[in-house]
Amino acid sequence: MDDIGQKDEPEQSGFSARAARIQDVAKLADVSTATVSRALATPERVSLEARARVQEAIAKTGYVPNPAARTLRSQKTYMVLVVLPDLANTFFSKILRGIEETLFEAGYGMIISDLDGSPEKEAHFAAFTAAGRVDGAILLNGHLFGQSRDGEGSPARLSIPLVALCEAIPSADIPQIEIDNRAAASRMTQHLAALGHKRIAYVSGPAGNILERERFQGFKDGLERADLPYDPALVIPGDYTIEAGVRAGQILVAQTTRPTAVFCTSDQMAIGLMRTVFSAGLKVPDDISVAGFDDIEFAAVAEPSLTTIHQPRRELGQAAASALIDLLQGRPSPKRIRLETDLVIRDSVVPLR
Amino acid sequence: MDDIGQKDEPEQSGFSARAARIQDVAKLADVSTATVSRALATPERVSLEARARVQEAIAKTGYVPNPAARTLRSQKTYMVLVVLPDLANTFFSKILRGIEETLFEAGYGMIISDLDGSPEKEAHFAAFTAAGRVDGAILLNGHLFGQSRDGEGSPARLSIPLVALCEAIPSADIPQIEIDNRAAASRMTQHLAALGHKRIAYVSGPAGNILERERFQGFKDGLERADLPYDPALVIPGDYTIEAGVRAGQILVAQTTRPTAVFCTSDQMAIGLMRTVFSAGLKVPDDISVAGFDDIEFAAVAEPSLTTIHQPRRELGQAAASALIDLLQGRPSPKRIRLETDLVIRDSVVPLR
DNA sequence: CTGTTAGCGCCTTCAC
DNA sequence: GTGAAGGCGCTAACAG
Numbered sequence: 001m002d003d004i005g006q007k008d009e010p011e012q013s014g015f016s017a018r019a020a021r022i023q024d025v026a027k028l029a030d031v032s033t034a035t036v037s038r039a040l041a042t043p044e045r046v047s048l049e050a051r052a053r054v055q056e057a058i059a060k061t062g063y064v065p066n067p068a069a070r071t072l073r074s075q076k077t078y079m080v081l082v083v084l085p086d087l088a089n090t091f092f093s094k095i096l097r098g099i100e101e102t103l104f105e106a107g108y109g110m111i112i113s114d115l116d117g118s119p120e121k122e123a124h125f126a127a128f129t130a131a132g133r134v135d136g137a138i139l140l141n142g143h144l145f146g147q148s149r150d151g152e153g154s155p156a157r158l159s160i161p162l163v164a165l166c167e168a169i170p171s172a173d174i175p176q177i178e179i180d181n182r183a184a185a186s187r188m189t190q191h192l193a194a195l196g197h198k199r200i201a202y203v204s205g206p207a208g209n210i211l212e213r214e215r216f217q218g219f220k221d222g223l224e225r226a227d228l229p230y231d232p233a234l235v236i237p238g239d240y241t242i243e244a245g246v247r248a249g250q251i252l253v254a255q256t257t258r259p260t261a262v263f264c265t266s267d268q269m270a271i272g273l274m275r276t277v278f279s280a281g282l283k284v285p286d287d288i289s290v291a292g293f294d295d296i297e298f299a300a301v302a303e304p305s306l307t308t309i310h311q312p313r314r315e316l317g318q319a320a321a322s323a324l325i326d327l328l329q330g331r332p333s334p335k336r337i338r339l340e341t342d343l344v345i346r347d348s349v350v351p352l353r
Numbered sequence: 354m355d356d357i358g359q360k361d362e363p364e365q366s367g368f369s370a371r372a373a374r375i376q377d378v379a380k381l382a383d384v385s386t387a388t389v390s391r392a393l394a395t396p397e398r399v400s401l402e403a404r405a406r407v408q409e410a411i412a413k414t415g416y417v418p419n420p421a422a423r424t425l426r427s428q429k430t431y432m433v434l435v436v437l438p439d440l441a442n443t444f445f446s447k448i449l450r451g452i453e454e455t456l457f458e459a460g461y462g463m464i465i466s467d468l469d470g471s472p473e474k475e476a477h478f479a480a481f482t483a484a485g486r487v488d489g490a491i492l493l494n495g496h497l498f499g500q501s502r503d504g505e506g507s508p509a510r511l512s513i514p515l516v517a518l519c520e521a522i523p524s525a526d527i528p529q530i531e532i533d534n535r536a537a538a539s540r541m542t543q544h545l546a547a548l549g550h551k552r553i554a555y556v557s558g559p560a561g562n563i564l565e566r567e568r569f570q571g572f573k574d575g576l577e578r579a580d581l582p583y584d585p586a587l588v589i590p591g592d593y594t595i596e597a598g599v600r601a602g603q604i605l606v607a608q609t610t611r612p613t614a615v616f617c618t619s620d621q622m623a624i625g626l627m628r629t630v631f632s633a634g635l636k637v638p639d640d641i642s643v644a645g646f647d648d649i650e651f652a653a654v655a656e657p658s659l660t661t662i663h664q665p666r667r668e669l670g671q672a673a674a675s676a677l678i679d680l681l682q683g684r685p686s687p688k689r690i691r692l693e694t695d696l697v698i699r700d701s702v703v704p705l706r
Numbered sequence: 707c708t709g710t711t712a713g714c715g716c717c718t719t720c721a722c
Numbered sequence: 723g724t725g726a727a728g729g730c731g732c733t734a735a736c737a738g
Contacts (some may be wrong), residue, residue: 019483019484020483021714021715021716022716022717023716024717028666031724031725032725032726033715033716033717033723033725033726034717034718034725034726034727035723035724035725037716037717037720038723038724042716045723045724046723046724047723047724050723050724051644062483063708064480064483065484065715065716066425066484066714066715066716067484067485067486067487068421068422068424068425068430068714068716069425069714069715069717069730070714070717071421071714071716071730072419072422072425072714072715072716072717072729072730072731072732073715073716073717073718073729073730074716074717074718074730075730077421079464079538087446087449087450087453088446088447088449088450089446090443090446092446093440093442093443093445093446094441095442096440096441096465097441097469098465100440100467101469104474109464109481109486110462110464110465111432111463111465112449112453112465114449114453114462114736116450116454119415121457124457126714127417128462130372130421130422131417131418131420132372132419132421133420133462144564192444205528221552226456233659242650242651242654245654245677248655249517253522271467271651271653271654274654274656275653275655275658277655285719297443298595298624298651300628301595301598301599301624301625301627301628302628302655302656303627303628303631303655303656305628315710348396374730374731375731375732375733376731384708384709385708385709386707386709386731386732386733387708387709387710387711387733387734388708388709390732390733391707391733397707398707398708399707400707400708403707403708404707418732419730419731419732420712420733421730421731421732422731422733423728423731423732423733424714424732424734425714425716425730425731425732425733426714426731426732426733426734427711427713427714427732427733427734428714451729521738527730557711689733707737707738708737709736709737709738710735710736710737710738711734711735711736711737712733712734712735712736713731713732713733713734713735714731714733714734715730716730717728717729717730718727718728718729719726719727719728720725720726720727720728720731721724721725721726721727722723722724722725722726
């Protein structure tokens, strides 16, 4: 990453509408194309002198290797696919940034696939990886794709290095980067219990989701440790979205004997729920305490500010990208990484009076 | 070469360890490779019979064209670069989704570049496009990269089709997809004025930003139409972030003669500002009305819910992608598209009592 | 309508 | 340390 300077005009003399090729550089440096190639890939195997001439010629021509040709030859794309269920979900953006940063530093580009719950898209991206457009993939959607029912004719190229991020894929033997959802949920539940809350509602994630399963386990763990009974009637279904929070709030306010605290398994739901609770004339935290999960940017500025579990989103992205790069470069990669979460205490949860 | 080497694996028998090539399909279908290629690209120029045989052979082999080879030959990548200033900003996610959808339908992939204010990255992506890794680009960052200032003969080199989205680039002769920021800001200002507010503060975007320039003009337009004087003391600097809103709030509450309404030029700032205002013991909207801009998801569930300008983010993304695809496929493309905004009236703004 | 031929630009043995 | 040459897989050009 050296040249930034000469974007100027090598075109005063000629109509250089065409990009320089390795041949042009070779001719100008008076070496063979092989030497140019080596000067770029393995400079130590080229004499200092030749290297200098090549450098100069590259600078003069503004040569940039053609990636398609390079890929065709070397079977490497220096591209990584990031698969996520919903690009518009604010939870992912900081993770993406962490991924992008780390990939960028290692010279990889990032292609994003927003699955959007569409099997068609999933098939498309499966074909995409099969076609060798990417060297590896980071999966945020909790499952592998391209599992054809009978495997007939499915090419073996599908097996590129993969990393699971956030939503673990236990069945797959790939690096798993995540937080300890169960422990975090347990911790929050105990926090609420320690403040005197005995009737604690739980707003869930989507049924079957692995995060949901773990957080739900954690919720029950927390109750148990606090010697509180688990009451299924206090579980309200959700799916991590703002809208689910709004709906959960409606269910909540309609209840005759309301819980004194609600543990929402995403901040988005917590914020949506508080909205409904306010509209119903109740107050948070005076009438009901509300806790979230994720610590998105808006958690700190919500009204009241949200007590929640902090997830190191950027670091999660970075860790996943690092693990994948290790894999891609043949280095041993961590099998499983669990990053630490924090309980962030703000104003939406208060002791039961 | 250090791969798992199966050099002489007979490639029959249903499952090949190696991806099928066009030759394999050709042989199986008993046609030439050219016919296979045509059957894929221009089926109408291939006899029904041959087409059927090719289809069958493709199915049997699981053939997927090698994109690198295709790109090398045809000089088309079917990839589009999306350049944006900050991936972690929630404002962009829905726009990205709109872009992705439309690109996907047209068979294009999306590569995202998060500039993150880094000139180094910008140089990198300039080289990226120069290297021909993408067919076109959508720019959300308000300026071209890798281009010299003179509008004369320079752009011959890395000129791929471009589209400017949201932040217009007036100097560039490319399709511009945007909203009428000036009109929208004027409308909001007049709305506040119509409710009796006479001292209206304005929390700005980053200095020099084109959105900021237009919205600021709109703010002044609105004051003028409402016969209100423009008072520079009521302008608070910001940069569209939550944090800027928090800081603006601090400035606001410290003022001796406070305005009765604040127009924040992003929802994120409005939400951050309300946070500070609450912490200072004031009430929104009773003590001060607050308006936003963008209508992000959290605007509707903020407390109080936010009166703001709705931007059709998804449609903006779709329109930009469509315009770019037109360009890429040699069709005439719209020069400038301005999508409609809406004034969304919620609870954060009330008439002056 | 179909086949043959010739590269796209690069990397990488294989010789020297 | 360097050069010559073949070919990665595909499609465009040109015949037939």
